[in-house]
Amino acid sequence: MSWSWEYAFGAEEAARDAPAAFLAEVEIKADELVRAAEALHLHGRSHQGSDPKGGNVVVPGGMFTYQVIVRDERVYVVQILYLGF
Template identity: 70%
Template sequence: MSWKWEYAFGAEEAARSLPLDFLAAIERVADELVRAAEALHVHGRAYEGFDPQGRQIPVPGGGMIRYQVVVRSERVYVVQITYVGF
């Protein structure tokens, strides 16, 4: 299994109503988060500690995302999207 990101909870539903350029910005930020998590947690599936606390990060284009890293699943989940560009 390799590191990936995906929407969780209602974030996928919320993403359907957002402008395409903002969605592209979310994807770029999420890809960077995946690369960072993969570098920090090299032994992802064998990890035995607690998952890091979820955080927020700004997204270019007028918004932010809240994300959660789940190390043993090798996933970064986007759990909330805030867009103020409407």
Template identity: 75%
Template sequence: MSWAWEYVFGAAEAARTAPSAFLSAVESKAAELVRACEALHVHGRAHDGIDPKGGSVTVPGGMFTYQVVVRSERVFIVQITHLGF
């Protein structure tokens, strides 16, 4: 398995109606998070500790909240908020 990101919970539903420029910004930052996690947790599947704390990232037009699950080698986008600016 390889590191990836995905929308979960309400974020998947919200992504269906969000503007494409905003989603492009979210997806670009999510890809950066995946690369950082991949470099930090080289042996993610063998990880036996606790998962790191998630966080929020501001992007043009809004923000998103994410959680990292190391053993699954995933960055989950759990909420997106489009503010329209």
């Protein structure tokens, strides 16, 4: 399994109504988070500790909240908020 990201919970449903340009910005930042998590956790599947704290990322047009689950080798986008700025 290799690292990737995906929408989780209600974020997937909220993404259906968000503008394409905003979602493109979310995807760019989510890809960056995946690369960082992969570099930091080289042996993700055998990880024994707690998962790192997630966070909020501001992108043009809004923001999103993410969580890294190391043993799944996933970055989950758990909430998106389109603000239109």
